[in-house]
Amino acid sequence: MFEFTDVYRSEEPQRLNSALIIDADDTLWPCQEFHDVAKAKFASLVAGELNISEEYIIQKFTLIRLYKIPKYWFGPSQFTASLVEAYESLCLERNCVIKNDMQAAVIDIGNTVRQPIPQFYEGVEDSLIKLSKRGYFLVLLTAGPKQYQELKIIESGAGELVDAYEIVNAKSEDTFSNVMNKYYIDPKTSFSIGNSAKSDILPSLKAGLSAIWIRKGNWAYENNFETLELEKFKDNYKTVRDFPDVLQHIPHRIRIKLQY
Numbered sequence: 199m200f201e202f203t204d205v206y207r208s209e210e211p212q213r214l215n216s217a218l219i220i221d222a223d224d225t226l227w228p229c230q231e232f233h234d235v236a237k238a239k240f241a242s243l244v245a246g247e248l249n250i251s252e253e254y255i256i257q258k259f260t261l262i263r264l265y266k267i268p269k270y271w272f273g274p275s276q277f278t279a280s281l282v283e284a285y286e287s288l289c290l291e292r293n294c295v296i297k298n299d300m301q302a303a304v305i306d307i308g309n310t311v312r313q314p315i316p317q318f319y320e321g322v323e324d325s326l327i328k329l330s331k332r333g334y335f336l337v338l339l340t341a342g343p344k345q346y347q348e349l350k351i352i353e354s355g356a357g358e359l360v361d362a363y364e365i366v367n368a369k370s371e372d373t374f375s376n377v378m379n380k381y382y383i384d385p386k387t388s389f390s391i392g393n394s395a396k397s398d399i400l401p402s403l404k405a406g407l408s409a410i411w412i413r414k415g416n417w418a419y420e421n422n423f424e425t426l427e428l429e430k431f432k433d434n435y436k437t438v439r440d441f442p443d444v445l446q447h448i449p450h451r452i453r454i455k456l457q458y
């Protein structure tokens with residue numbers, strides 16, 4: 199793996215020409231779809247038990263999950279905790295007894311989203327190797343529980359394919375600025391790549407980077423208002439259908455103004 203410190207021994211490090219700050223979940227490997235499957239199983243289980251519509255159950259869960267994110271952030275444990283809380287809250291609403299076996303079943307469903315050895319989307323590994331060979335400095339930037347995200351980065355092999363990785367609670371404009379400062383990345387020639395308008399695209403554009411939006415794995419956390427805000431930057435981002443397409447859109451060491 200590339201050792202950053204070996205290259206930048208100089209006291210006045212030069213800015214890198216082109217860097218890619220790449221998201222992990224739902225950009226390099228699937229993640230949201232496991233949550234969607236788990237939510238559907240949860241809704242089906244609880245609907246049968248409490249005689250409530252699955253739609254209402256999902257709604258209740260989503261409200262609880264969104265409410266907890268600013269304090270507890272992301273990760274399988276928090277997802278599972280929100281499922282359990284949603285079940286308990288629905289029981290209280292319906293004056294039903296909270297059952298231990300139901301709680302255990304809900305926890306089992308929550309645990310299915312744990313993917314400690316993620317599998318890359320097709321073409322991702324090859325793309326990362328090619329982008330690295332073309333001279334891009336590759337930084338993986340992911341949000342979630344540090345230990346769990348790090349395990350996924352290492353077990354997937356992504357850690358060996360990038361120059362550096364950073365794990366944060368959530369991504370903001372400051373997060374991208376901090377990463378750029380830490381690795382001497384010039385925003386004028388660098389890109390953020392990710393699936394989330396709210397986490398990967400909008401904050402990176404605000405920090406001065408260009409961005410490539412891969413539309414995968416969206417959920418209620420992506421609220422419309424923030425996505426609409428992207429319109430302000432419409433000359434500066436592009437949507438691509440698959441990660442391998444990135445290669446076609448970014449000529450080596452040439453900054454292009456990305457358009458629809």
Ligand SMILES: [Mg+2]
Binds near residue numbers: 221224225392393394
């Ligand atoms: Mg993502």
